Structures are given as structure tokens and as C-alpha cells.
Amino acid sequence: MNMRRTKDLLMKLTSTLITLIMAVPLLWIILDVIIKGASALSLDFIISLPAPFGEVGGGIGNAILGTLIINAMACVIGLPLGIATGIYLSEYSNGSKISALLRTAIDTLSGIPSIILGLFAFSLIVIRVGHYTALAAAFALSIIMIPVVSKATEEGMKTVSVDIREGAIALGLPKWVITIKIVLGIAKSSVITSSLLAFARISGETAPLLFTSLFSYYWPRGLNEPMASLQVLIYNYAMSGFESWVVKAWGASLLLMLLVLSINILVRRFSTKVG
């Protein structure tokens, strides 16, 4: 009896301790980024261009704008494809060959390392157009979004009960109206939630941008050209080893973290309220 109680107590202590320990890195990272990043923050930092190498000051305005532009383009490509394939898998698949292949494609894509998607966009687009371009970056990021949104859409629509569907069919509505207005209407919240999470996720993705949008020290002038992004800026500046650049990397990290974590916290609150 004693041995058993001791084991139980031991497990209780171990699990408590380890859980507490896992809170340390989170707090550490967040505080670290806030403390080191805050010193770099200023209005100038957010709205101006990087200073030429060796000069003091300058900001990361182009990188912030770049990240937003690339993300927006990725959403334009990724969300429709994700939602449409989700609808297809949930409502129109009927076990056809296309749906089986699509499911395999989406399952596999969700597990592919993002750097490989960057290489894919490089091989497919950068090589063909002959220069680095934000379009390739958006394409790579959209491939990350597709499985996330598609799976959430499919699952959200699958939870709509047969009763509701039959009720709608009994009203004499055509299937596409039922699908869009009723089923998708009910699954709306999981589609929105997953889209927001996918947006947050691609905001933090760096590897697919390294060989696609690359980097630029100027304001974006068009979509089909190299473009700065917060993620690549953090990587480049942090790895450069120059103290003034590392400070800017921390500042950029703070902004990026705020963006990503606030979306996540927002979604968490939103979805716990719904559930």
C-alpha cells in the first residue's frame, strides 16, 4: 500500500514540476522579446526604411508592409482553394477517385516542411521568371494555408447534423444553396477560426520566403519583385552579428510576436465563447 501511494505521489510531483518548468520558456521568450525589442521601438522604426549599412537609425517599415502584402496575396490564393476543397471533400466527394487523391494531397501537404514549399516555389516560379519575387513567396505560403483551412472547413461542415440537412432538403432547396447558405453558414465559425490561425501561422513562416521574396531595402514597388518581410529581416539581422542590426531584429521580433500571438489569443477567446 505504501509503495503504491509513494508512486502516486511521485508522479503527482513530477508532473506538476514538469508542467511548471514548461511555463518557463514561454515567459522567458515573451519577456525577453518584449524587453529587448521595446528599446528598438519608435514611430520612426515602424514607418521608415532601413538605413544604409553603417548609418545610425532607420526602420523596418518596408518589411512590415511586405509581410502584410505577401500574407494578403497568400490569402487570396490559399483561402478560396482551402475552402472550396473543404466543401468538395465534405459535400461532393462521394468516394470518387478525385476526392481520394485530393485527400491524400491535402494530408501530405500538411506534413511537408515549409522550407520544401519554398524550394518548390523557387523551382516553379523564381527560376522561370528569372528573379526573386513576392508572388512566389505568396504561392509557397498559400500551400501552407490550404490544408489548414480545407480540413477545418470539411470538419466544420461534417458536424452539421443530418436533421438540419434533411430539413433544408424538405424545403425543396437545391443542393448548392443548402451547401452555401445553410451548411457553410453553420460551419462559418470554424472556417473563420482556421483562416485566422492560418494567417497567424504564415505570418511567422520564414523558410518559404528565403528563396522567393528574398529581401529588399526599399519600399515595395510591385508584386512581381523581391520584397522585404519581417521574418526574413529578423533572420538576416539576427545572423549578421552587427549589434545595431540585432537590436532591430529584436524590435521586429516584438512586432511579429504581437501580431501572431494576438491573433491566437483572439481566436482562443472567440472559439471558447462559441464552444
Place this chain on the structure above:
Amino acid sequence: MSSNKLKVEDLSAWFYEKQVLNRVSLEFPDKKVIAIIGPSGCGKTTFIRCLNRMHELTPGARVRGRVVLDGKDIYTEMDAMEVRRKIGMVFQKPNPFPNMSIYDNVVAGLKLMGIRDKALLDKVVESKLREVGLWDEVSDDLRRSGAQLSGGQQQRLCIARALATEPEVLLMDEPTSSLDPSSTAKIESLVRVLKNHATVIIITHNVQQAARVSDYTAFLYLGDLIEFGETKKIFESPKNPLTEKYVTGRFG
């Protein structure tokens, strides 16, 4: 009274702020079958879960009062594991462990106690399975998973599992509610035999079943013990009009 196995004194129970048992006092005689009846939500299940300290596993659960087993308060003078070993329980839905064989299910409680003697375990498995009338049906392959048995067999396996640790009191929470009539009949006749070894406390929503199997009956309503007495008296001429209304099926 020395013949009373289990004494409940002023037992109250809560889930968060909601009181589900209100100062219940009751004495369970030894080696008898006691049925607990009452409409759903009357606190039957909470009541018997207080008797082996299962209630405290539920979040928000709170208990006040005393439950005394052979003169020892199970809340202050015994630890929960010991209580649950001495007071066995059979649940509403048969719950054999699906990852264990029939054999391992029966001896699960003994193994927890550190008993590893193969010969002893073999003996217990055979005798308990015989006791519940399952031996002839399963002895050809005791390595099968318990989950492969039929519902009635699963429930009898669970009873064998509860009996393996030789409990002095056996709690049964609507043990036949998910079973067909013939399985129900088997379990009922088993209950009548079980009282030779233990005090059996059985919850049932079926008053006919309570009348069939029990020696004593307690009627709970909205957390209050309304009436307790010999089953024959409760079903022939209950004292309380509420009991009367319930056993004659005139409850709203």
C-alpha cells in the same frame, strides 16, 4: 446494533453550490440486499458514490457527515483506496477494461494489491467466474478481450472483477439498465446469491426489480431519504404518501 455493516449518519453532498443529498441517515444490515429507489435526479447515484468515496472524484464534489464501515469512519479513519477495495462497485454500463483479457479483468484488483501468485490468481479467476455463472461460457479462452463478450456477460465479468477482492459491501448502480431481460434475470438471481458473502446495495429505477431482489428498500426523493424499511412493507404498505405515489407509478 452489531448486525449493521454500514452506517450512514447525517450524510449531505454537494456539486459546487447545488446540494444533492440532504442529511441522510441510514443503517445497512449485514448480508442483505438493500435497494435504493427514487426518481431520476433524486441523488441515488450520488448517495452510493459517497459510500465508497467515488463522489469525491467528480469536480466540485463535497461531502459532509459520516459513513461508518464496521465502526470505522471511511472518510476520516480509512484511506480512499482501502475503502474502495472493501466496498466494491458495479456500474450502470458494463465497463470491462478493453485492453485487458477476461482473466486480467477479473484479477485487476488483486494485481493492484501486488498479488502475483499465479496459482492463487488462477483459483480466484475460476471461482469468481463460476460464482457469476460465466465460467462455462468463457473458460475455453480466458485470453479473449473482455470487450468481446455480450453486454450481459460483460456485466457479469464486472461483477466477478468486483468480487475478486472479496469486498464486504457491493454497490451496484443500476446494473441491468442496459441489459436484455434474460441477462437481467441472470444478474438478479446472482444478486440474491451474493448476499451470502456481502451486503449488496443496489440502485434501480425499476421498482419491480427492487421488489424482486431486495430485503430492504430505501426511497430517496430530491436528496432526502423519505422512507427505509423491509422491502415487503415498502411495497405493500408504505408509510409515506410520496413513497406510495412513487411505487404505484403516480409520479409526475
Place this chain on the structure above:
Amino acid sequence: MEPNMEEYVKKINSTLLEMTELIENIGDYVKAALEEKKGGLLPLTTEICKAAQLKEEKVLEICVEALIRIQPFASDLRTLTTSMKVAYDISRICRYLRNIIEVMEEFSISECDTDDVLSLLKDARAMVTSSINSYINRDLKMARDLIKADDSIDQRYRAILRKLASGNYNGACILFKGLTARIIERMADHACYIGYETNYLITGNRVEY
């Protein structure tokens, strides 16, 4: 259709009332026979008692069906068990009344004075009526009064016997009156049993007797 205790009780009670009507009728015949000292009623009363027995069996059937379908407890259970007994008691009372006719056929009674048995019969019949009423209307007070009334019937029965033993009567009259008074006393006992059943039905407790 859902088996319903109220429906069964209604059927049982109406059958019991039909039986009551039968014994009212047979009672009237017995009363008239005693008053006018005439015979020849045996076939008629035998028919009536057969009818009463059929009604008793009908009550039993209804009760058995209710027992099977409802598996009743508490007052429902007591209603059925007492109904069976009450039906038996009423049917028994019917046969007692017929027995009086039988006894009258046996002896020549034109010389006998029937006033005291008539008055005993009247009271016993009143007891029977009120016992059945107490049962059907679940009237505990009426049932308890019956038990007292039974004591007085017993006393009067004994008084008649003493009078017969001491008086100057012919043998046929003694036998006739003694037997009739005895039968009426038994009849009253059964009325009293019905009272006991009423008491048990309502309180759940049996009276010691």
C-alpha cells in the same frame, strides 16, 4: 392501450356493485319469504347465487389481469388483493341468504314466529350494504363502525339462542330459527370482514381478529 389502474378499479367496482344488487334482490326474496313463510324460492335464489359467483369470478379475472399487466405495489396492490376477498365475501353472503331459503324448505315453519330473525336479518343486511359502501367509497369510519355493529349482532344472535333454549317452541321452529340466526350471524361476520379489508386497503395494516 396503456394498462391503467383507474380503469381496472372502475371495472372491479362496477362488478362489485352488480353483485351488491344481486344480494339486495336475494335479500328481498328472503325477507318476503320469512314474512310470508312461503316456500318455492329455491330455484330462483340458486340462479341468483350462480350469477353472483360468475361475477366473483369476473372480479378475480380482472384482478389477475391487472396484477400481470401493472405489477402493482402499495395501495394498488392492496386494492386488487382486497377486491378479490370482497368479491368472495359478497358471493359468500349470497350463498348464506340462499341457505336460509334452503333451511325454510327443510322445515315446516308456518307456526314459527319470525320477528326476531327478521329484525336480525334487517340489521345484517344493513351491515352488508354499508360494508360494501365503505369499501367502494374507501370510508374508513364506516368500516370501523361496522366492526362495532358486528358485536351487537353477535349478542342478539346469542340472545335468540338463549331464548330458543329456554322457551317453549316446537323442534322444527327451534332448528329453523337457530340455523337461520346462525346463518345471519355468519353473514354479518362476512360484512365485517369486508370492513377489515376496507381498513387494510386504506391503512395498510391488518386488524387483529
Place this chain on the structure above:
Amino acid sequence: MKYKSNFFFEKIFKTILKITSLIVIGIFILLFYSLVERSIPSLFQNGLEILFGTSWDPNFEIFGGAPAILGTLFSSAIALIFALPISLCIAIFYTEYGPVRLRPFISGIMDLLAAIPSVIYGIWGLWTLSPILKINFQEPIIASIGFIPIFSGPAYGLSIFLASLILTIMITPIISSISIDIFSKTPMHLREGMFALGATKWEVIKNVVFPFAKRGVFAATILGLGRALGETMAVTMVIGNSYLWPFKSVSLFASASTITSKIASEFPESVVNLIHNSSLISLALILLIISISINFVAEIISKKSVGG
């Protein structure tokens, strides 16, 4: 009339869905095709060297991938060895021992840890964790038990050890959130059955929760492994990107490379050299094959253990 137009819209709607599905399937196929296509020059030139070669020198067109492949496998395996027990402990604390009111905090911590971009893990590992660990952990260990080869010096701050540590922190939230989900789904009636026999909480976990959850936890582990294998930025920033480990030094504190760090750090400069570029893409192809085959094997194993 109405019926006809409905029929028409239905057709259009279905066609649109079909086309988008075909586009996604097309992207999927194209992905493999273009990686293979871009790998071919390297595979012709290097042959099996890309798998087994131990040195890498673009100037002499030597492209041996073994240290990077081993670095990927080793750092992920170490991360998994640590992350799995940690995750199980967290799930146990969350579902069994911990107070219910702590649950939102724990799942919040795990969600946020999972959400932090990997490049931020990278900058934190590179500039905060690495110097602290170098002075307070690596150097004392090297000084005391440095004679054991895997703990030998010198203490590179950026090392395969640091990469594994960061990967552990990154994949723990993935494995633990799924484990929490599965643990919570353990049927109440089974738990109670075990409690009613007089089991302690730990015995309930061991006898009921673990057997119930093992397949799900296995799947979660594979998911975490996949994430660790493919993780690029954090690893690239903290591993040191050298070919020191494992053939020149077996020390955990030596700097090393993984497939992803190799690609991330060399790819832009490789564009001028077709074979160099193609070799990096071959490494990516190898990574892809590893991660897909792990998922494939995992699926087979989890299907086989049905009912077991």
C-alpha cells in the same frame, strides 16, 4: 424555368469545386515533379555520395550529405526523447492531478508556445539561450566529464545540443496538446471502474488512460517528429552550420548541420552553381522522403494495432 436555372447553377458550382480540387492535386504533383527534376543533375553527378558522403565543398564540387542527414535525424530524435515524457507529464498533470481551474492556463501556455514563430525561437536561442548555456552548462560539464567523447570540448555555444533543446521546446506543445485531448477522452466509466477497485490515480493512468491513449499519443509523436525534422529557422540559427559533427567530433556541444540548415544557409549563394543548387534540392528531396515515409509507416503501425 426555375428548376432549369437551379440545375445550371448546381452544375457551375460543382464544376468550380472540381476545378479547385484539381488545382490542389496539380500543385501536389507538381511539387514532387519539380523537386525531382531539379535534383537530377546532382543525382547524376554525386550518385550515392549525397547520402553517404561526409564532406561538402562546393568549390571542388564535393557534395556529401551524411552529416546533415544524421544531424536532422539525431536532433529530432533527441528532441522526441525529451518531448514525449515531458508532454505525457503535462497531459497527466492537466487531466489528472492538476486543479481544474489551472487548465485554461496550461492549454494557453501550450497554444502560445506552439504559435510563436520559429524565427523568434531562433533569435532567442541564438542571442539569449546560447551564451547562458555555454557558460553555465556546457563549460562546467566539459570541465568535469569532458573526457567522455560526447561531452568533450570545446564549448561551441551553437551546437546540436542547443538545436535539440530548442526543438524539444517547440514540439512539446504539439505532442502535449494532442495528448491532453486524448487523455480527456478516456471514457469516464473505465476510469471509474479502475478507481472502484481501489486503484490510485497513477494506477488508473497506467492501466486505463495509457492503454486507451497510446495510439493517439503515437500519432501525436509522429506529428511532432515531422515538425522537428522539417524545422528550419530555429535550427539554422542555433546549430552553427558546420560539418564538425558527427565525423570530426561526436560531442553534443559541437556545431553541426541539418538538411534544413544546410539549405537555408547556402541556397541563395548556390544559385550560381547548378550542381550545388541541385545538391541542396536533393537533400530537400531526401528530407521529404524521410518525413513522408515516417508518416506512412506510422499509419501502418497505428492501423495494425487496432483492437490491440
